[in-house]
Amino acid sequence: MAGFYLVLIRRSINLVVVLFLVLVLTVSLLGETMDKILTDNIRQEVVGSLIDSKIKFQSAADQQAYVNQQIQLRIKNLGLDEPWYAPKRFSNTIFKVMILDLGRSYFTTSDNGSPEVIDIIAERIPRTLLLFGSATIITFVIGLYLGPYLAERHGKTIDKTNVFVSMLSNSLPTFYVGMIMIFVFAFMIPIFPERSLPTSSPSDPLYLVDLLYHMALPLITLVVLGVAVQSYFVRLFVVNILDEDFIKAKRAIGVPKKKILYSHALRNAAPPLLNSIIIGLASIFGGALLVEIVYYWPGMGLLLYDAITVNDAPLIIGIVFVSTLIYVVAVFLTDLAYSFFDPRIKAIS
Amino acid sequence: MTIQIRPSRRSDIISGFRRSKLGLTGIIILVFLVGISIYTVTSIPLTSFRQWNSPSYWVDYPASAAPAWTNVGLFGPTAAVHTILTPESGHEISDYTHRGIHIVSKAFSTNFEYDSYPSYFTIPYSVRYGEIPPVLEINVTRPDGLEFRIYYSSLPSNTVLENEAGTSKNHSQETSAQLGQQPTEEQSVYSSRVFSTDRDISNNLRQYTTLFNYSPDVTQPQVMIFSDTKENEILKGPYTFKLTYYFFDEKDIVEEARVILGGTVYGLLGTDAFRRDLAIGILWGTPVALFIGLTVAVGTSLIAMIYGLTAGYKGGRVDEVMMRINDFFISLPVFILLILISVRYGLNIFLIVVLLILFGWAGGARLTRSLSLQIKNLQYVEASKMMGESDMKIIFRHIIPQLLPLIFATIAYSVPGAILAEAGLSFLGLSDITIPTWGKILNEAYAASATTLGMWWWIIPPGLMIGLTGLSFALIGYTLENITNPRRAR
Numbered sequence: 001m002a003g004f005y006l007v008l009i010r011r012s013i014n015l016v017v018v019l020f021l022v023l024v025l026t027v028s029l030l031g032e033t034m035d036k037i038l039t040d041n042i043r044q045e046v047v048g049s050l051i052d053s054k055i056k057f058q059s060a061a062d063q064q065a066y067v068n069q070q071i072q073l074r075i076k077n078l079g080l081d082e083p084w085y086a087p088k089r090f091s092n093t094i095f096k097v098m099i100l101d102l103g104r105s106y107f108t109t110s111d112n113g114s115p116e117v118i119d120i121i122a123e124r125i126p127r128t129l130l131l132f133g134s135a136t137i138i139t140f141v142i143g144l145y146l147g148p149y150l151a152e153r154h155g156k157t158i159d160k161t162n163v164f165v166s167m168l169s170n171s172l173p174t175f176y177v178g179m180i181m182i183f184v185f186a187f188m189i190p191i192f193p194e195r196s197l198p199t200s201s202p203s204d205p206l207y208l209v210d211l212l213y214h215m216a217l218p219l220i221t222l223v224v225l226g227v228a229v230q231s232y233f234v235r236l237f238v239v240n241i242l243d244e245d246f247i248k249a250k251r252a253i254g255v256p257k258k259k260i261l262y263s264h265a266l267r268n269a270a271p272p273l274l275n276s277i278i279i280g281l282a283s284i285f286g287g288a289l290l291v292e293i294v295y296y297w298p299g300m301g302l303l304l305y306d307a308i309t310v311n312d313a314p315l316i317i318g319i320v321f322v323s324t325l326i327y328v329v330a331v332f333l334t335d336l337a338y339s340f341f342d343p344r345i346k347a348i349s
Numbered sequence: 350m351t352i353q354i355r356p357s358r359r360s361d362i363i364s365g366f367r368r369s370k371l372g373l374t375g376i377i378i379l380v381f382l383v384g385i386s387i388y389t390v391t392s393i394p395l396t397s398f399r400q401w402n403s404p405s406y407w408v409d410y411p412a413s414a415a416p417a418w419t420n421v422g423l424f425g426p427t428a429a430v431h432t433i434l435t436p437e438s439g440h441e442i443s444d445y446t447h448r449g450i451h452i453v454s455k456a457f458s459t460n461f462e463y464d465s466y467p468s469y470f471t472i473p474y475s476v477r478y479g480e481i482p483p484v485l486e487i488n489v490t491r492p493d494g495l496e497f498r499i500y501y502s503s504l505p506s507n508t509v510l511e512n513e514a515g516t517s518k519n520h521s522q523e524t525s526a527q528l529g530q531q532p533t534e535e536q537s538v539y540s541s542r543v544f545s546t547d548r549d550i551s552n553n554l555r556q557y558t559t560l561f562n563y564s565p566d567v568t569q570p571q572v573m574i575f576s577d578t579k580e581n582e583i584l585k586g587p588y589t590f591k592l593t594y595y596f597f598d599e600k601d602i603v604e605e606a607r608v609i610l611g612g613t614v615y616g617l618l619g620t621d622a623f624r625r626d627l628a629i630g631i632l633w634g635t636p637v638a639l640f641i642g643l644t645v646a647v648g649t650s651l652i653a654m655i656y657g658l659t660a661g662y663k664g665g666r667v668d669e670v671m672m673r674i675n676d677f678f679i680s681l682p683v684f685i686l687l688i689l690i691s692v693r694y695g696l697n698i699f700l701i702v703v704l705l706i707l708f709g710w711a712g713g714a715r716l717t718r719s720l721s722l723q724i725k726n727l728q729y730v731e732a733s734k735m736m737g738e739s740d741m742k743i744i745f746r747h748i749i750p751q752l753l754p755l756i757f758a759t760i761a762y763s764v765p766g767a768i769l770a771e772a773g774l775s776f777l778g779l780s781d782i783t784i785p786t787w788g789k790i791l792n793e794a795y796a797a798s799a800t801t802l803g804m805w806w807w808i809i810p811p812g813l814m815i816g817l818t819g820l821s822f823a824l825i826g827y828t829l830e831n832i833t834n835p836r837r838a839r
Contacts, residue, residue, distance in 0.1 A: 014676045022681065029693040163371060164820075167827065171765040171819020173772050176791060176812030183800045183808060194801060289684070290773055294795065305777060308692055316692065320685055327682045 007339040015332050020094075022324045026317050027093050031084030034313040037106055038080060039071075046070045102318035107310045108303075117318035120303065125322070128299035132288050135219055139226035146227070147234020148261040154239050162235070166228035174287035178221050178294035185217060192217045196295040218295040222288075233276045237269035244268075274338040362754065365832035372831075375824025378817055386636040397629045401785040407624040409433055409473065409607065414615040416806050426464030431612035434459055434590070451596040457608040458589045466583060467571045468611035475540035476594060478601040482506045486593040487543065489574055492586025497557055497574060499550045500543055538604060545571045571611070619806040622797045627790070631810050634787040638768050638818050641702060645767035646760040646822075648706035650713055654749075654756050657717025662725060662744060672718070678711035684773065691779040698781045701774065705767050713759045717752065724748050754833035761826030765819030772815050787811035 046067055057063040075081050082089055096103070102117035110119045150159045169177075186194040193199075196214045200207050241247060242265055250260055289301030296302060300323055307315040366372040400406035411431040420427045434457035443454045461467075476483060487500035543550070554567045554574075563581050565573040577584040590608045594601075618627040660671040687704055694700070724730060730747050738746075774780045775788025776795070794800075794807040 010673070010676075014673065014680060018677055018680045021677075022686070025686070026689060029689055033693070160371060163827065164374075164824075167823035168816055168820050171769070171823055172816040173769055173776070173788070173791070173812060175773070175776050175795075176808075176815065179791070179795060179800050179808050180812070183803075183805060187801055187803055287769075287773070290776060293777075304688070308688065308777065308779075311692075316689070320689055323685055324682050327685075328680055331680045 004339055008336065011332055011335050011339075015328050018328050019321075019324060023094055023097055023321055026320045027090065027097070028085070030313045030317055031090070031093070033311065034317075035080060035084050037311075037313060038078070039075065041106070042071055042074045042078075042080075043067075046074070097317060097321050102321070103314040105307075105315040106312045108306065108312060108315055117314050120315065121300070121318055121322050124298065124300050124303050125326075127297065128288070128292070128301065131215060131218060131292070131297060131299060132222070134215075135222035135226065138219075138223050139230050142223070142227050143230030143234050144266065146231035148238050148266060150231055150235040151238035151242060151265070152257075152261060154235065159235070162228055162232060166232035169225045169228050172225065173290070174221065174225060175290040175294045177225055178218065178291050181217055181221050182294070196297040215297075218291055218297055221291060221295075225287075233273060234266075234269065237272045237276075238265045240272075241265045241268045271338055271341045274334055274341065277334055362829065362832055366828055369828045369831065371824050372828030375821045375828065378821035379825065382635055382639060382818055382821065385632060386639055389632040390636055393629060393632055397626075398633050398784065401625065401630065401633070402782065404623060407620075407626070409471075409609050410620050410624040410626055411468075411612060411615050412620065412624045413622050413802070413804060414613055414620045415804075416619040417614045417616055420463070420614050427462075428614050429461075429463045429465045429467045429610065429612035431615035432459055432467075432610040434608040434610070446599070449597070451599055451601065452593060453596065453603050454591060454593045455603065455606050456589050456591045458587060459610065460587050461575060461583075461610075462585050463612075464583065465613075466575050468613065469545045470571050470611060471542050471544045471609045472590070472592065472607070473540070473542040473609070474592065474606040475538055475604045476504065476601065477536050477538045477604055478504070478596060479536045479598045480506075481597040483597065483601060484595040485543075486595070488591045488593070490589040490591065491574070492584055492588065493578065495557075495560065495578070497554065499553050499570065499574070500547070501553065502549055504539055504541075536600065540605075618810055619804075621790070621793065621804075621807050622799075623793070627807060627810065630785040630790050631787070631814060633785045634790070634811065634814060635818075637698070637784060637786050638771075638815070641698065641705075641771050642764035642768045642818065642822065644702050645705045645709065646763045648702070649710040649763055650756050650760040652706065652710040653713030653759065654717050654752065656710065657714040657719075658721050658744060658748065658752075660714070661718040661721030662740070662748070664722075668718075672715075675711050675714050675718075678708065679715065681708060683708040684770065687770065687774060688777065688779060691774060695782075696774065696780055698771075698784065701771055701780065705770055709763065709767070713763070716759065717756070720752060720755065721748055724751050754829055758826045758829040758833065761822045761829060764822035764826075768815055768819055787815050 050063075050067065050070075055066075057066065072081075079089060084090065084093070100118055102121070104115045105117050105120060108120055109115050110123045114120070146162075150162055153159050182194055185192045193214055196218055198207065198211045198214045200210045204210070238261070242260075247260060247265060250264060251257075255264075289304060291297070292299045292301030293305045300319060304316070304319045304323075306312075307319060366376065396406070410433075414431055415428075417430050420430060443452070445452055472487065474485075482504045484503045485500065486498065489497045489499055491497070550570045551567045554565075554570055558565055558567065561576070561578045565576060565581075567573060575583055575588070592606055592608075594603055596602075616626055616628050618631060620626055621630075656671065656675070660668045660675070686708065687701075690696070690704060691701075696704075724747065730743060733743060733747065771780060771786065772788030772791070775786050776792045778792055778796075780786060780789060782789075788811075790811040791808065794804070794811075797804075797807075799805075799807040
């Protein structure tokens, strides 16, 4: 088991390093924008409060001087007189993000009106996980059944067709297939809604049905694009295992074909399968964000798109950090599972 | 990973491709795409590439027109095809001087065989003249032999031009500068267009109403001109628009003239809501996508090979450190970083390529390392090491030749990813704004909600091209891998 622990430590260090560096990069890229928007906000606030307070000035110059003085005061109070890259401010920002104190969004609020970035994101995460979690699980299960079936027929027409289809679905942009699906199933044959935003409120007893109905089209898109690729990977590794001597021995002693395929071969294909999932995770992640935008699925991807459109820097930083967190943790867990299953890593000790 | 290396020769690869249907399909698609790129670069005017985002360049095209080939008339009357008649397509020029008047005629002929009237017609032209303004006459000859003089008017005098049409004058001076003809001091260029809603046309048409058995609507010249005189229906057949300029100076010339018949269908792939010819966009997208895909693939694969080889061959602590760095790059959320960087700096196509290479090499490096570890431990490599061959020589003579086919396979495999990444960024509206890419066309289609407007010709082709390009490289990669490593991919 020592080898497993070694991997665990290594991966944990990697996780922290990745998170930290992505964070540093994010803050460096958006620091200036953040400062600019903050100072603009202060100016607006000062001018706004001045209009409310109805203070009279003798001349326009006096008023201007007062406004400038107030602005300078507030800038100093917030520490904005130092540039964003000043060591104190920089480390402060990074520390704040790390403890998930993500600040307030400039333009967006959560459903119940909170402008706190963490509230907005917390509301979106379950939706993203619901859509992509269910899509991944469905794809994976179908792949586990189709893969060995194709492995048994490898080199035949059906297998070649699957290779072709998997290569094609790997090359088609997810958002494009989403657009086509909307065109066919919401425009030509209007059986699904064009936008996936559920129309009823969460308190409605039929909310779940409504949610699933709205989720159907994006889910189908993701599964359709994923199934061929997933079964291709399963089939690839199963075929390799079928060549091994122990399988031949099992065949020789008369173990049923089905059992060999679905039990022995599949179990031994688990480590490389997990590895392929790790490598594929990045592309799934990117495509997933875009699918949300096409379908108006109110998850993290759509949130990021909206945040980019209005240049809402705190929200962008928050989303980048949280999605990096989710992504890196997912890679970490898959990686660990891989090391756990792979007998060679245990043998290192 | 259960990857095994099998020595391969060039002839293996060629015969492997011959035997594999999938590989052949990939090659055929690639040849097709390269053919399109060559055709585009050599035959399509470069201005259409540069002016892709300038609305004035596309003003003569119809907005949101379906492809012309949908016009077979199976599902009801055929729509009028949007026709741009240039002097190349059916011209007939006469140029003579009669009693000191220099007369220039240009004829534009078209065969009108559709079941709908043109939605409008417009005649853009530009002329260069001196002090005395010329006269423009426009006649239409119909299939039944009747000739309507729809326009007869003198152009504005130069002094008026100086004051009023400053912008249009500047614009035309640019075009004439391109032609290498500088307008002389006393001459100036006048660009304008006669539109079907012009009052002069209605007034001129009024004298022909008696020819009709019913009372035609003179305020709709595009309907009246194309109507039968006996019954209120379309008169099909050849029409000729004849533009005659009467100049009072030998030096005056016609620089440009076109006749545009408005229609609802156009070209091979139709047009988008911004009047752009989608066929041109799709064509220009091909070399751009191939450039992005190939550069990124070659770049990442080279870095991956050098990095993986060094790590695998050196081994020990170097390997350990290099692989930890590699782990770091593998776990980066590349797409999110790309979004972030483009939000801050805006991307041009070269920056996208550089970033994709920078963030994309890690997976390949891991693979190369594990392969070079295997090769390093092969007996003949160990033998040559013992015989005192230098590291460099071993790497170049024994390891790289073994790796090369798989490197090519990796290159081919990583092309779709690069193209998809660029398309994804374009779709978010973050890519290079100056050039047409397939992803950008899709982004604009999405933004203009082409899906709910039913504009399938705007959505289907660009994505299909992305898919085809990726597919061709993936199939080639699959076949290469199949040949060199029969155990991994079958």
